[in-house]
Amino acid sequence: MATIKEVSDLAGVSQATVSRVMNGNNKVSEINRERVMAAMDKLGYQPNSFAQALATNRSYSVGIVVGTLSGPFYGPMMHSIESVLRNEGQHLIATSGHDDLEQERDAIRFLNSRRVDAILLVVQAMGDDELIEMCQRNPNIFVLNRYVPELANRCIYLNNELGGYLATKHLIDLGHTKIASITGPLVHLDARERLQGYRNALNEAGIEYDAQLVVEGLYQEDGGNKAAAKLFQRDVEFTGVVCGNDNIAIGVYDILSLDNESPAERISVVGYDDMFYSRYLRPKMTTIRFPIEEMGTIAANMVLQNLSNVDLVKGVQLEPQLIVRESSAPPVG
Amino acid sequence: MATIKEVSDLAGVSQATVSRVMNGNNKVSEINRERVMAAMDKLGYQPNSFAQALATNRSYSVGIVVGTLSGPFYGPMMHSIESVLRNEGQHLIATSGHDDLEQERDAIRFLNSRRVDAILLVVQAMGDDELIEMCQRNPNIFVLNRYVPELANRCIYLNNELGGYLATKHLIDLGHTKIASITGPLVHLDARERLQGYRNALNEAGIEYDAQLVVEGLYQEDGGNKAAAKLFQRDVEFTGVVCGNDNIAIGVYDILSLDNESPAERISVVGYDDMFYSRYLRPKMTTIRFPIEEMGTIAANMVLQNLSNVDLVKGVQLEPQLIVRESSAPPVG
DNA sequence: TATTCCCGTGAAAGCGCTTTCTCTTAATAT
DNA sequence: ATATTAAGAGAAAGCGCTTTCACGGGAATA
Numbered sequence: 001m002a003t004i005k006e007v008s009d010l011a012g013v014s015q016a017t018v019s020r021v022m023n024g025n026n027k028v029s030e031i032n033r034e035r036v037m038a039a040m041d042k043l044g045y046q047p048n049s050f051a052q053a054l055a056t057n058r059s060y061s062v063g064i065v066v067g068t069l070s071g072p073f074y075g076p077m078m079h080s081i082e083s084v085l086r087n088e089g090q091h092l093i094a095t096s097g098h099d100d101l102e103q104e105r106d107a108i109r110f111l112n113s114r115r116v117d118a119i120l121l122v123v124q125a126m127g128d129d130e131l132i133e134m135c136q137r138n139p140n141i142f143v144l145n146r147y148v149p150e151l152a153n154r155c156i157y158l159n160n161e162l163g164g165y166l167a168t169k170h171l172i173d174l175g176h177t178k179i180a181s182i183t184g185p186l187v188h189l190d191a192r193e194r195l196q197g198y199r200n201a202l203n204e205a206g207i208e209y210d211a212q213l214v215v216e217g218l219y220q221e222d223g224g225n226k227a228a229a230k231l232f233q234r235d236v237e238f239t240g241v242v243c244g245n246d247n248i249a250i251g252v253y254d255i256l257s258l259d260n261e262s263p264a265e266r267i268s269v270v271g272y273d274d275m276f277y278s279r280y281l282r283p284k285m286t287t288i289r290f291p292i293e294e295m296g297t298i299a300a301n302m303v304l305q306n307l308s309n310v311d312l313v314k315g316v317q318l319e320p321q322l323i324v325r326e327s328s329a330p331p332v333g
Numbered sequence: 334m335a336t337i338k339e340v341s342d343l344a345g346v347s348q349a350t351v352s353r354v355m356n357g358n359n360k361v362s363e364i365n366r367e368r369v370m371a372a373m374d375k376l377g378y379q380p381n382s383f384a385q386a387l388a389t390n391r392s393y394s395v396g397i398v399v400g401t402l403s404g405p406f407y408g409p410m411m412h413s414i415e416s417v418l419r420n421e422g423q424h425l426i427a428t429s430g431h432d433d434l435e436q437e438r439d440a441i442r443f444l445n446s447r448r449v450d451a452i453l454l455v456v457q458a459m460g461d462d463e464l465i466e467m468c469q470r471n472p473n474i475f476v477l478n479r480y481v482p483e484l485a486n487r488c489i490y491l492n493n494e495l496g497g498y499l500a501t502k503h504l505i506d507l508g509h510t511k512i513a514s515i516t517g518p519l520v521h522l523d524a525r526e527r528l529q530g531y532r533n534a535l536n537e538a539g540i541e542y543d544a545q546l547v548v549e550g551l552y553q554e555d556g557g558n559k560a561a562a563k564l565f566q567r568d569v570e571f572t573g574v575v576c577g578n579d580n581i582a583i584g585v586y587d588i589l590s591l592d593n594e595s596p597a598e599r600i601s602v603v604g605y606d607d608m609f610y611s612r613y614l615r616p617k618m619t620t621i622r623f624p625i626e627e628m629g630t631i632a633a634n635m636v637l638q639n640l641s642n643v644d645l646v647k648g649v650q651l652e653p654q655l656i657v658r659e660s661s662a663p664p665v666g
Numbered sequence: 667t668a669t670t671c672c673c674g675t676g677a678a679a680g681c682g683c684t685t686t687c688t689c690t691t692a693a694t695a696t
Numbered sequence: 697a698t699a700t701t702a703a704g705a706g707a708a709a710g711c712g713c714t715t716t717c718a719c720g721g722g723a724a725t726a
Contacts, residue, residue, distance in 0.1 A: 001448075003712055014676045019714055027674060049446045050392070051712035053383040054681045069415055069427070070408030072610075079403035082429060091443060094402070094427045096415060110424060113382045115334075250613055257615065277610035280583055282590065336682055347706045352684055360704060384682035387711045 002043035011039035022047060053115060061091045062303055063111030064120040067099050072275040073292065074122065077144070080296030081120065088304055090117070101125040108134070118303040120144055124188065140306060144299055147189065147317075155315040156299050160190045163288040163320035164197020164242065167270040170286070170322055171240040172205045175330045176268065178237055180213040182227045182252070184244035191216075191244055194272065198242055212236045217248050224251025239267055239331040246271040246278050246287055249327070253281065268328035272320075283326035291318050335376035344372035355380060386448060394424045395636055396444030397453040398437060402429050405608040406625065407455065410477070413629030414453065421637055423450070434458040441467070451636045453477055457521065473639060477632055480522065480650075488648040489632050493523045496621040496653035497530020497575065500603040503619070503655055504573040505538045508663045509601065511570055513546040515560045515585070517577035524549075524577055527605065531575055545569045550581050557584025572600055572664040579604040579611050579620055582660070586614065601661035605653075616659035624651050 008015045013032055020028045021036045028036075039045070053059045062085060066074040082092045093116060097104035104123045111119050118140040121131070132150050135141045147157040171179050181198045184191035195214070202209055213236055217227025224243070228251040231241070243249040249271035253263055263269045264283055271278060271287035278285040298316050306313050341348045346365050353361045354369045361369075372378070386392045395418060399407040415425045426449060430437035437456045444452050451473040454464070465483050468474045480490040504512050514531045517524035532542055546569055550560025557576070561584040564574070576582040582604035586596055596602045597616055604611055604620035611618040631649050639646050 001445075005712080015713080016676060016678095016715080017674085020675090023714080029674060032674085046442065046446045048387070048448060048712055050383040050386040050448060051681090052714080054381070054387055054683085055712080055714040057681075059383070068408075068412055069425075070410075070412035072405070075403030075408045077403075078427075079401055079429070082402055091426075091428065091447075092402075093424075094411075094415075095424065096412070109379065112334075113379045114424075115381060115383060253613075253615075277613060280586075280610060280614055282586075282615050338682080348683080349685080349706060349708095350704085353705090356684080362704060365705085381682055384711090385684080387713085388682080388684040390711075 001048070002045045004045075004047070006043055007036065007039045007045050010043065011035040057115075059115050059117055060089060061093050061114070061116050062118040062120060062300075063093045063095065063114065063116035064122065065095050065097045065104060065107040065111070066122045067097060067124060069094060069096050072277060073273070076276070076292045077122070077296040080293040081300045084297055084300040084304070090304070097123055097125065099124045117307055118142065120299055120303065122146075139311075140303075142299055142302060142306075144295060145190070147315075151315075153313060153315045156295055156302065156318070157315070158190070158290055158295070158318050158320055160193035160320070161197040161200065163272060163290075164194035165201045166197070166320065166322040167242040167272060167288050168198045168201035169204075170270060170324065171242065171268055171328060172201060172207070174240075174268065174328060176240040177205075177207055177331075178213070179207070179240040179242060180215075180231055180236075180238040182215050182217050182224070182231060182241060182243050182248050184217065184219045184248070186216055194244060210236070213238055217244060217251070219245050219247060222251065224248035225254055226251070228252045228255045240269070240328070241267060242270045243272055245273045246275045246285065248272075249278075249285060249287065250281070253327075263327040264329040266332060268331070270328055274323055279325070281327075286325045286328040287323050289321040289323045291320075294318060334381070335378045337378075337380070339376055340369065340372045340378050343376065344368040390448075392448050392450055393422060394426050394447070394449050395451040395453065395633075396426045396428065396447060396449035397455065398428050398430045398440045398444070399455045400430060400432050400457060402427060405610060406606070409609075409625045410455070410629040413626040414633045417630055417633035417637070423637070430456055430458065432457045450640055451475065453632055453636065455479075472644075473636075475632055475635060475639075477628060478523070480648075484648075486646060486648045489628055489635065489651070490648070491523070491623055491628070491651050491653055493526035493653070494530040494533065496605060496623070497527035498534045499530070499653065499655040500575040500605060500621050501531045501534035502537075503603060503657065504575065504601055504661065505534060505540070507573075507601065507661060509573040510538075510540055510664075511546070512540075512573045512575065513548075513564055513569075513571040514575050515548050515550050515557070515564060515577055515581050517550065517552045517581070519549050527577060543569070546571055550577060550584070552578050552580060555584065557581035558587055559584070561585045561588045573602070573661070574600060575603045576605055578606045579608045579618065581605075582611075582618060582620065583614070586660075596660040597662040599665060601664070603661055607656055612658070614660075619658045619661040620656050622654040622656050624653070627651060 004015050004018050008018045017032055018036050021033050078094055085092055095107040097107050104126050120142050122144045128148050135151050135154055143151055143155045145157055147155050183195045186192055199209055215227050215231045217223050224247045232255055241252055249269050252269045271285045274287045274289040278287050302313050337348050337351050341351045350365055351369050354366050411427055418425055428440035430440050437459050453475050455477045461481050464481055468484050468487055476484055476488045478490055480488050516528045519525055535542055548560050548564045550556050557580045565588055574585055582602050585602045604618045607620045607622040611620050628651055635646050
């Protein structure tokens, strides 16, 4: 790979001049600028970004730690982040923490040694305290999809309680009174918040909360299946289920299909997140829309803003939205 | 951020010694090693990887250009690649080309300026010639999910023809004789190959190829819907459809559902790729499994092998596999 | 014509590492 | 005891850029 020296030699100017044309510095004569451009072109010159970063102490890249690089949740998020960063000449370095504390730390360490200009954290395993300490040391860390009071202005998160409320309220409005809830793991704040929303809606409607109707499940894969099975094995009646996420709702779909039943017939189900595949399901799933792309966009813009020294960034709370499709209906009888 | 100098000062040794303990060089006395470690710890030292890269001319990172960071196809692939690289102390820098030639070039340029140790290309827009030229200049480029004869030993690809054959053969074995095919865009080699597989199976069974039964669609989103609609509007009979990918198959699901029909009742449908959500569909989709994760793993290992100078890497062709689920059944009547 | 100013330019230092080369000291062989 | 070797450590150069500073020469001002 050609270096700046080769370019400057070929163009018959100093390295400083080459550097100036690269960086759009206007204190270069037209004639020299052209010579340099020609030389660059001829050599297929690509500046070495390591050298640049070392000299400027800026890497023009931001790092992100997500749970996994695959999956319907993080993908769209990274996608929207990358889009806006790219537009501003920044780049995204993606690493995954696999929801494991050690791996999350490891990823952060890596990004630090990469001297990224900012870090976006979408982590589960790491505790609040560690997060707080980190953010205090480094003003360019942002926390996505999680709310830590002490870090209020570095958090971009969803109003999960509202979502839980909307889902439950929807069923209540349809006429349901016996409504079950399959939550995500309650160690996660968002799961607790969603559950709280469920309780709020119940409360508002004067329906008593019944612990028998609540079961805790996992967000992933067949975690939904198992939890749904557990609910159905309990000897309680219900005509609607609000789920901690779409996967869990799919678990309910599955259980129902075992009896050749379909959601919305005897039992209505409401998901949460509106993953892109929810609309491929039959019946199409009623769910709570999580504006993931928007979260990504906002995060990226926040990073950008923060970098340009406008140190006025503030945390953002996003609003979920009820999407009514076909898996919910008035109760029969 | 602390520098090596601060560490060496604090430890009372030279920078060279600090560097040595960092890199596991054994020519350091135990006592000094401990001093250095302690100093590093105390300062929370993280080596600046730019400086390291500049000095060693190695970045310990590999770049990948995919179509999009989101979506069910690239996600799992990147995931598996990252996993194996991570294990070897390498890291993944992910960029997306959005299936647009300029953006693909741009991404590659970026990765080059980042001096990644290797580049993984999963590109659609770029032509073979450009690819070939690139690979000739840079021995550390690999091409995924695409076969270019001139680049045979740098390609990791699927035997698409076999997949098309298997899908079609499956329907034939079930007793179908009137089998339609909705292909992906035929500008793509893989779509052509899959179609060829379809023809081979037909041919083998002595069924005549009928152009009326073949329609070209798009891989994305509702591309499947439109193509399916077109097929159904033609005045031809068929009892089975093999699709260019799962999305297209979903399009068929949709069309059928408009008439309150379900796949496998009157018309069997076979997908291609086995995206993770295919099993969330009802009826569960019969499809061709594309070993995406495996492709990622192999690619990553190939990169690693190539970097350790074992210049014996060879291209790999992966085999697809028929997954029979519920969307295919013997023809009625 | 003499003085000031500004613009374009190059020399050189510095960014934070690695690595070669040299030197010192201790261990081993004679 | 001396001669040889090996091990551990530091000085310094170099990686490819950016940026400060100083300089020279024409344009502008007096």
